[in-house]
Structures are given as C-alpha cells and as structure tokens.
Amino acid sequence: MDSIGVLMPVPMSPYLEQELEKRFNLLKLWTVPQKTQFLKDHSGSIRAVVGNAGNGADAELIETLPKLEIVASFSVGTDKVDLNKCREKGIRVTNTPDVLTDDVADLAIGLALAVLRRLCESDRYVRSGQWKKGDYKLTTKFTGKTVGILGLGRIGKAVAKRAEAFSCPISYHSRTEKPELKYKYYPCVVELASNCDILVVVCALTEETRHIINREVIDALGPKGVLINIGRGPHVDEPELVSALLEGRLGGAGLDVYENEPEVPEQLFELENVVLLPHVGSDTVQTDTAMADLVIGNLEAHFSNKPLLTPVV
Numbered sequence: 001m002d003s004i005g006v007l008m009p010v011p012m013s014p015y016l017e018q019e020l021e022k023r024f025n026l027l028k029l030w031t032v033p034q035k036t037q038f039l040k041d042h043s044g045s046i047r048a049v050v051g052n053a054g055n056g057a058d059a060e061l062i063e064t065l066p067k068l069e070i071v072a073s074f075s076v077g078t079d080k081v082d083l084n085k086c087r088e089k090g091i092r093v094t095n096t097p098d099v100l101t102d103d104v105a106d107l108a109i110g111l112a113l114a115v116l117r118r119l120c121e122s123d124r125y126v127r128s129g130q131w132k133k134g135d136y137k138l139t140t141k142f143t144g145k146t147v148g149i150l151g152l153g154r155i156g157k158a159v160a161k162r163a164e165a166f167s168c169p170i171s172y173h174s175r176t177e178k179p180e181l182k183y184k185y186y187p188c189v190v191e192l193a194s195n196c197d198i199l200v201v202v203c204a205l206t207e208e209t210r211h212i213i214n215r216e217v218i219d220a221l222g223p224k225g226v227l228i229n230i231g232r233g234p235h236v237d238e239p240e241l242v243s244a245l246l247e248g249r250l251g252g253a254g255l256d257v258y259e260n261e262p263e264v265p266e267q268l269f270e271l272e273n274v275v276l277l278p279h280v281g282s283d284t285v286q287t288d289t290a291m292a293d294l295v296i297g298n299l300e301a302h303f304s305n306k307p308l309l310t311p312v313v
C-alpha cells in the first residue's frame, strides 16, 4: 500500500503519523508552503484524506482530489467533512467512535466539578500565596444536582452513567425519546434547561443543532445553572453565552469547545465561574493510540476491499 497517497491537512498525532508513514505515502500538507500547487501536483495519487475535529474535507478539497476514495477522520464528529459531497461522489467516510467515549464523558464530569467546586480558581489561590492570608470561600455541591444532557448518544449515556454515581437525577433531550432508558425526556431544549442545574451539550453538530443553546435556553438555565459544552462550539451562540456570564444571568460554564477555535472570547478570562479547556476531550495517550489504530484499521480495510470498521458514509 506504500504508493497510496494519504493526505493529512494538519498535524494531529505523532503516533498516527508514524504508523501511516509505515504503510502509505503520507503527504503532510502543513509542511509545504505552496499548498494549492502541492495538491495539484499530487492529485493523481491522493486516495485518502485523514482529517480531524478541526480540519476535515470540505467541498473545495474534495473537488481538488479526483482520485479521493475515503476520508478517515481522527475524530468522532464528522461536521468538518462534507458528507453530502462524499455521498454524491461515492467517497467513503469513517470516524473514531467508542474508543473516546470514556475520556470525553470523564471530562464532562471533571468540568462540572471544576466549575462548581472552583478547582482551577482554588489552585490559583494556593499558587499565588493567598491561602496564607485566609481560607478560600465556600463553593457549590455537585452531588445530587440535576444533570440535563443534550444528545443521549454513546457519550451522552456515558455522562449519564457517571453523573448517576454522584446521585444526580438525569434528564435529556434528543431528536427522539428513548423509552428503554429510565431518564426523564424533554421534547424541547428550553424545558430541559428550565428543569436542570447542569446542562451538558454532547450532541452532534448539524444544521438543526447549530446555536441550539441560544439566549432563551441560557435564560432558562438561569443564574444558578451551569453549561458544560463538550460537543462543538457552534452549538452555542457564543456572544449570548458571554453576555449572560458577564451579566450574571448564567451561573457558570465549563467549555472544551468554542465557535472559532483556537479563538476564545477574552472577556471569559477574568471570570472565576468559567473553566476553559483547549478542546482536549479525547486527548489522552491511551485514546490517541486507540483512535489512530482505528483510522489505520479503516484505511487498511478500505484498500484491501474489506468492510470498514466504523463507516459513516
């Protein structure tokens, strides 16, 4: 398979690069200065693109690569891949579900604890020597808080399971009710937000879920409510979130994702009821390896005419 051109637009995992290089002709687009010319020069040999949560394969890239057969995303979300264009052209698409579920769900709970118990702020309190002048203030209990989950797929269910261990009543909103689950279903997001203390956003980003967290939902969550976003930045109307936090209309937020990554609204930097992470939901050594192995498994299956391991298209 070493003559097969595999295009990687951005760096994502040294282990993945190393393993791809052992098997394919890996073309690292970020290392070349003249990207358009490079793509033209290699358009006859590039048969696969390996994208990620930030850089997938848009219609323009797909059109540039006439020999493209598969987009193997190093991510569970495929919102940066033009799925319709892929369907139209018979290009296969794969992602990396399941292997990252635990890490992302763990992080959701970590963010909720960090916001309510002010973990980052109290860490800064110790480091800056302020403890010597007096005790840190009281914070808010997490155990028993009502957790609302927006999107009860694999990761949503894993968040629910973890939150249950903290005695949190669970409710959710998703496109359809899941009667086999014992959690309370709300057919509308505003209702879910009005009836929970912590709202965790974990659904897929689609045209229907873009800005699903708007002013009405934020106000329904209210001055004691906490928003946790481990889904995608564009799920949230970010200027509305920022003004709600600045005006005290929302109790707090734990964010791993933003509308224009890596840009983060600077007004949030001063707020101690906000915890900001740089989109690291699945970024552990163990999961990086498992995701990379899945990307390679999908590419090897495709180029040996075997069924894909985790097909999306």
Ligand SMILES: O=CC(=O)O
Residues within 6 Å of the ligand: 053, 074, 075, 076, 077, 078, 100, 281, 282
């Ligand atoms: O954001 C990360 C992913 O989609 O895997």
